[in-house]
Amino acid sequence: MIINxxxxxxxxxxxxxxKKGIIDVFVTDVxxxxxxxxxxxxxxxxxCLSVTCVDYRSRMSVIWHVSSYSNDxxxxxxxxxxxxxDTSKLVPDPKYRAPMIEVPSLVEVWKSAEFHExxxxxxxxxxxxxxxxxxxxxxxxxxxxxxxMRKDFTFNKSGIKYExx
Amino acid sequence: MGILLLxxxxxxxxxxxIVFPGLVVAMVLVILLIxxxxxxxxxxxxxxxxLYVSRKVGGALQSVSDLLRxxxxxxxxxxxxxxxxxxxxxxxxxxxxxxxxxxxxVGPYYSYLFPSTLTILFSVALITxxxxxxxxxxxxxxxxxxxxxxxxxxxxxxxxxxxxxxSVIAMVIVYRTLNYIPAVAFQExxxxxxxxxxxxxxxxxxxxxxxxxxxxxxxxxADSELIMGLYTEYSxxxxxxxxxxxxxxxYALSLIFSLLFLGGWWPVSxxxxxxxxxxxxxxxxxxxxxxxxxxxxxxLRAVYPxxxxxxxxRSGWERIIYLGIIxxxxxxxxxxxx
Amino acid sequence: MNLNEKVYDISEAGSIEPEGDRTxxxxxxxxxxxxxxxxxxxxxxxxxxxxxxxxIGFVHRTSEWLxxxxxxxxxxPIVERIMLPDTVHAxxxxxxxLEKILNIEPPPRAQYLRxxxxxxxxxxxHLYGIGIFGIFLxxxxxxxxxxxxxxxxxxxxxxxxxARITNxxxxxxxxxxxMPKGFKEKAExxxxxxxxxxxxxxxxxxxxxxxxxxxxxxxxxxRNRAISLGVVGPNLRASGVDYDTRKASPYAAYKDxxxxxxxxxxxxxYDRLLIRIEEIKQSIRIIRQILKDMPEGKIIAxxxxxxxxxxxxxxxxxxxxxxxxxxxxxxxxAAAESIARVEAGRGEIFFYLKTNGDKYPYRFRWVTPxxxxxxxxxxxxxxxRLADLPAIYGSIDYFPPEADR
Numbered sequence: 001m002i003i004n005x006x007x008x009x010x011x012x013x014x015x016x017x018x019k020k021g022i023i024d025v026f027v028t029d030v031x032x033x034x035x036x037x038x039x040x041x042x043x044x045x046x047x048c049l050s051v052t053c054v055d056y057r058s059r060m061s062v063i064w065h066v067s068s069y070s071n072d073x074x075x076x077x078x079x080x081x082x083x084x085x086d087t088s089k090l091v092p093d094p095k096y097r098a099p100m101i102e103v104p105s106l107v108e109v110w111k112s113a114e115f116h117e118x119x120x121x122x123x124x125x126x127x128x129x130x131x132x133x134x135x136x137x138x139x140x141x142x143x144x145x146x147x148x149m150r151k152d153f154t155f156n157k158s159g160i161k162y163e164x165x
Numbered sequence: 166m167g168i169l170l171l172x173x174x175x176x177x178x179x180x181x182x183i184v185f186p187g188l189v190v191a192m193v194l195v196i197l198l199i200x201x202x203x204x205x206x207x208x209x210x211x212x213x214x215x216l217y218v219s220r221k222v223g224g225a226l227q228s229v230s231d232l233l234r235x236x237x238x239x240x241x242x243x244x245x246x247x248x249x250x251x252x253x254x255x256x257x258x259x260x261x262x263x264x265x266x267x268x269x270x271v272g273p274y275y276s277y278l279f280p281s282t283l284t285i286l287f288s289v290a291l292i293t294x295x296x297x298x299x300x301x302x303x304x305x306x307x308x309x310x311x312x313x314x315x316x317x318x319x320x321x322x323x324x325x326x327x328x329x330x331x332s333v334i335a336m337v338i339v340y341r342t343l344n345y346i347p348a349v350a351f352q353e354x355x356x357x358x359x360x361x362x363x364x365x366x367x368x369x370x371x372x373x374x375x376x377x378x379x380x381x382x383x384x385x386x387a388d389s390e391l392i393m394g395l396y397t398e399y400s401x402x403x404x405x406x407x408x409x410x411x412x413x414x415x416y417a418l419s420l421i422f423s424l425l426f427l428g429g430w431w432p433v434s435x436x437x438x439x440x441x442x443x444x445x446x447x448x449x450x451x452x453x454x455x456x457x458x459x460x461x462x463x464x465l466r467a468v469y470p471x472x473x474x475x476x477x478x479r480s481g482w483e484r485i486i487y488l489g490i491i492x493x494x495x496x497x498x499x500x501x502x503x
Numbered sequence: 504m505n506l507n508e509k510v511y512d513i514s515e516a517g518s519i520e521p522e523g524d525r526t527x528x529x530x531x532x533x534x535x536x537x538x539x540x541x542x543x544x545x546x547x548x549x550x551x552x553x554x555x556x557x558x559i560g561f562v563h564r565t566s567e568w569l570x571x572x573x574x575x576x577x578x579x580p581i582v583e584r585i586m587l588p589d590t591v592h593a594x595x596x597x598x599x600x601l602e603k604i605l606n607i608e609p610p611p612r613a614q615y616l617r618x619x620x621x622x623x624x625x626x627x628x629h630l631y632g633i634g635i636f637g638i639f640l641x642x643x644x645x646x647x648x649x650x651x652x653x654x655x656x657x658x659x660x661x662x663x664x665x666a667r668i669t670n671x672x673x674x675x676x677x678x679x680x681x682m683p684k685g686f687k688e689k690a691e692x693x694x695x696x697x698x699x700x701x702x703x704x705x706x707x708x709x710x711x712x713x714x715x716x717x718x719x720x721x722x723x724x725x726r727n728r729a730i731s732l733g734v735v736g737p738n739l740r741a742s743g744v745d746y747d748t749r750k751a752s753p754y755a756a757y758k759d760x761x762x763x764x765x766x767x768x769x770x771x772x773y774d775r776l777l778i779r780i781e782e783i784k785q786s787i788r789i790i791r792q793i794l795k796d797m798p799e800g801k802i803i804a805x806x807x808x809x810x811x812x813x814x815x816x817x818x819x820x821x822x823x824x825x826x827x828x829x830x831x832x833x834x835x836x837a838a839a840e841s842i843a844r845v846e847a848g849r850g851e852i853f854f855y856l857k858t859n860g861d862k863y864p865y866r867f868r869w870v871t872p873x874x875x876x877x878x879x880x881x882x883x884x885x886x887x888r889l890a891d892l893p894a895i896y897g898s899i900d901y902f903p904p905e906a907d908r
Contacts, residue, residue: 019603021752022842047733049844049853049875052868065842065855069730069744075751078842112733115877116870138560138907149568210647309529313889380641381713389537389639389893469713471641473890475550476716 002077007039023079030103033083037064037109044071045079048106051116053124055151060085062103062126066110081106096145098125098152105131123149188263194456195412196228202463203227209467235405243398245307254305255399255406258298262413265291269420270345272447273435283343288421289333295414296322296376299385299395302407306398314394317474318385324481325375331489332368336361336425338496349429358426361499365492366426370462371485373418375477377411379462381469382477415459423454526553529889533561537639537893540903543880550888557880563907570867575601576674576831578864583669586871586905588631591617591624591660592847593871594673599754600843600856601675604836607807611756612800613677618756619793620663620672621845622786626697627656628848629737629779629786629900636776636897637708640717645708652700655693662686674825676807681823687794694787701780709777718772722883722895725770732878736850738899741778742770748846759796762789772898779900835862847872849900873906 002023003014011032015024025040027033049065064081068074083103090099105128107114117128118137125147128134136144147153183189200215204223207214215227242248265288268281281287296318303315339361340348352358359366375382386394393399396407423429430447437447472480526546532538542558566585570578582597583590595617602609609617630653637645657667662683664670672678708714724732729742739746747764749757765781767774801808803825810828811819818826840857850872857866879899884892 021603021844022840046730049733049851050855050868050870052855052866054857054866063855065853069739069746075746077752078844080842110733111731112875112878115874136560138563140560148565206643210644211651212647309527313529383641384890387641387890389641389897390890392535392537467644468707469642469711470637470645470717472713473717473888475888 002074003040003043003079005039005043008036012036021076021078023077025079025081027081027083030083030085033081034104034106034109037081037106040066040079040081041109044068044074046070046110048110048113048116049078051106051113051120053120053126053149055124055149057151058086058088060087060101060124060126062101062120064106064110064113096125096147098147098150100125100127102127102129104129105134107131123147125150190452191263191266191413191416192409194416194452194459195409196232198412198415198456198459198463199228199231200225201460202466205460205464206467232405235402238401240401240403241398243307246398247305247307250301250305251398252403254298254301255403255410258295258302258410259406259413261291261294261298262410262417264294265289265417266420268345269417269424271420271451272430272444273346273349273437274444281344284345285333285337285343285348285421285425288417289330292329292376292414292417292421293322293326295410302395302399306395308398310391310393311395311397314385314391314397317391318395320474320478321375321382321384321481324478325372325485328368328481328485328489329372329376331486331493332365332372333421333425335365335489335492335496338493339499341500345424345429346435349424349431350435352428353431353435357428357431362492362495364488364495366422368485368489368492369418369422369426370458373415373422374462374465375481377415377418377462379411379415380466381472383466383471384474384477387471415462416455419455419458419462420451422458423451427454427458531892532558537896539896539901540907543892543896545884545889545892547889550890552884552887552889552892555880555884555892557877559877559903560907562904564904566908567867567869571864574832574862575834575836575864576827578867579671579674580669582869583671585869585908586847586849586852586873586902587668588628588902589624589847589849589852589905590669591620591672592845592852594671595621595755596843596845596847596852596854597856598673598675599845600841600854601836603841603843604839604856604858605675605834607676607804609677609804610801611798613802613804614756615793615797616663616678616682616802617673618760619682619790619797620660620670620678621755622789622793623656623659623663625786625848626783627653627660629783630656632849632900633704633708633776633779635900639893639897640714642708642711642714645704648700648703648707652697655696659686659690659693662689674803674807674827674831677801677803677825679825681802682797690790690794694790697783697787701784704780709780714776715773717890717894718776718898721772721887721891722775722879722898723769723771724879724883728882729770732882733875734850734878734899735872735875736846736848736900737778737782738775738850738876738879740765741767741774743768748844748851752844754843754845756793760789760792762792772894775898775900833862835860849873849902849905850876869908871905871908873900873902874908876901877906 002016008025011027011029013026025036027036045066045068047067047069049067052063054061054063061082061084065078066081067078085101085103087101090101093099103126105117107117108130115137117131118135120126121128121134122136122139122144204214215224218224218230219226242251268284268288270284299318300315303311336358337343340351342348378385396404399407430450433447433450526548529545529547530542531545532542533540540562544556544558545552546554566581570581578597579594582593586593630649634646634649637649660670661667663686664672664680724742726743729739729744743766745764745766750764762785765778765785767778807828810830815826815828818824836858838859843854845852852872853870855868856864859865876899879895884895
């Protein structure tokens with residue numbers, strides 16, 4: 001067991017896959033996400049590699065990949081901090097193509113997550129609550145609210161319709 | 166008869182001014198210099214340099230073709246610019262960069278439109294006028310990058326003008342004259358100025374690099390910061406004039422350097438007479454010396470990146486100015502001892 | 504889009520200064536010789552930068568979206584195109600992630616060839632970075648030299664892989680080409696050429712007084728700050744963090760190779776300049792070792808080799824070249840997820856691949872080193888002078904197309 005912090009073991013499901021190099025920390029409760037992140041950060045996982053999101057249509061899973069620069073023991077491991085959000089009960093918002101989902105931002109814990117969270121925000125419509133500067137980063141201004149990386153995104157231009165599946 | 170003599174005298178002077186060593190020679194030299202600068206830098210940098218225009222002579226006509234391209238390009242006047250200043254300033258800049266040439270003799274018998282015994286004073290004073298128009302260019306362009314460029318120019322001009330004057334004053338003290346011809350005569354009978362006062366020569370060279378914007382003081386046109394500096398908004402012939410101005414300045418400064426420090430038309434004697442030995446040979450020798458100086462200065466681009474503006478200003482006020490004062494002290498000591 | 508909706512705030516873009524503000528806004532880019540394909544929105548108090556906002560995305564090519572709509576093997580050319588000076592590493596990272604899902608282990612010789620291609624690529628990437636830094640500081644000589652000296656290594660890549668830049672050399676299970684005859688000799692002469700050039704680079708670049716004046720104590724990032732900003736690669740090591748993915752989680756042949764990870768302490772632009780030269784020296788050392796210790800054997804895993812049809816096997820025996828079996832086009836890996844970390848020239852590439860049994864990746868997340876180095880602009884450049892911005896930008900070896908993907 002690489003993750004031996006009791007707080008994390010209590011609140012999250014941990015699945016360590018040595019072969020693939022991933023330590024999966026699955027947080028079930030949104031409110032405890034920040035505490036788990038803080039415990040990880042205190043353990044020595046000091047930087048965020050990536051923030052991403054996987055759209056399973058009925059639910060969306062937001063993933064923070066974190067690792068360590070300073071701790072020799074953790075250098076070779078990547079922790080995948082994961083949280084699932086149910087999208088079926090969200091209220092549609094006329095401003096956006098699809099409703100945003102809400103998860104807490106972890107920029108306070110890992111400053112390096114700032115730009116990744118901005119990207120995930122504009123691509124997937126994830127509202128990171130508490131992010132200091134949640135603007136668009138890659139897409140043009142008129143693309144806000146389209147959430148192009150979601151699986152139900154389609155576009156129809158010049159007679160070419162592209163749909164997933 | 167008197168009127169005829171006056172006309173001959175005028176034509177002669179106009180020839181001096183326009184043909185030799187004035188405008189035509191200056192333009193030919195600048196075109197040649199730009200070509201050689203690009204070619205030599207290319208040699209250092211493992212590439213060919215200008216080649217495809219006139220391939221048989223190694224691309225020597227590239228600068229001419231650039232000049233023609235500038236002449237026939239479309240000129241764009243930015244909407245927000247102060248149009249009169251925007252149009253006039255490059256012309257004035259170029260004119261004032263040429264003007265020191267009036268007072269720089271390239272032989273013992275040159276007398277220009279304004280015969281004077283204070284030619285050193287006049288030529289150096291005229292050199293310091295050009296930067297004012299550089300500042301006007303930056304202001305008139307209505308572009309933040311041009312404006313920052315002109316501010317940098319202003320800072321640098323103030324910090325490097327005094328060392329230039331100190332260096333010239335040091336040589337004037339040694340030669341005890343404000344006229345180029347006696348100064349060259351003094352060097353012929355004694356020693357070249359660069360041996361008499363090497364510190365003054367060093368200061369002059371540094372200031373010449375600075376005031377013509379050669380590397381490592383290519384600060385006002387730093388392209389990775391300010392696009393094209395002062396000339397960001399310029400196009401067509403006005404841009405060409407703006408680009409040629411530092412080279413003309415460089416030509417004037419190199420002529421002054423070769424007269425004050427490199428013995429002028431030495432080894433031709435100041436007492437030589439005749440059309441060849443008295444007129445053309447001294448002129449050619451001075452221009453060759455000046456050209457070598459120019460080549461050395463433009464070659465620095467292959468060696469150095471550029472300084473930051475605050476570093477350049479600080480070195481101007483904290484180092485170069487003291488070097489200038491030391492040069493004056495050396496001259497005073499020499500005068501006392503000799 | 505509703506045209507009445509105000510989507511773009513002009514005052515935010517910096518064209519209008521708020522009243523009573525003594526700073527001026529300066530938009531460096533997107534069409535500026537010192538910006539690259541990005542816009543650096545700065546506010547200046549005199550010559551001092553008070554705020555920097557790096558506006559990227561001008562060369563965003565929706566690469567993640569494209570790769571999620573193609574067969575797995577067809578993502579390789581897309582992956583390469585995000586980071587043209589670093590193609591082998593991007594290719595390698597994707598293939599590593601895919602191999603973990605497919606459970607393929609490449610043979611040792613293929614591992615060595617991968618490391619060989621990666622190290623040659625690292626040298627070209629560092630030379631590219633040095634050249635761009637040179638032109639940012641105004642040294643056109645270093646710019647031309649670095650790009651000229653990159654050429655022999657690209658020729659080596661061409662000899663090894665058949666293509667100069669986008670070589671698509673690494674495929675699941677191994678590599679596509681055997682090392683050609685005469686490669687070792689050519690590689691050795693190229694390495695010797697590069698070693699002889701270091702003195703010239705020292706004279707005109709690393710030990711140049713003007714370069715030192717411009718870069719020493721500029722853009723200082725100490726160890727803790729570098730860790731908290733999450734910067735990667737040579738920039739991280741220049742700040743004194745002893746981290747290299749090749750050591751931390753070895754891939755390809757790096758387990759068996761003896762090399763050092765250069766490290767600096769001060770973390771300023773000058774250290775970031777020096778460390779790239781040091782890393783080129785280490786890469787030369789690694790390439791020599793690889794050429795000496797290269798094991799014999801197949802260049803493709805047996806599980807892939809067994810899927811070749813007789814014609815392909817004949818081609819493989821005769822030309823030592825792997826033709827693509829039908830499996831590559833039709834693979835439908837079982838639902839799984841994997842990550843790959845690769846130390847590219849500019850820093851660590853991180854790929855997250857998620858499959859669901861379909862013939863397309865379900866989710867393919869790319870994190871490129873330049874995107875993670877973006878923090879240098881907004882956090883580090885504040886407080887320095889305008890002329891220091893190119894000195895910081897150039898020193899971190901930032902490549903906008905790579906960050907934008």
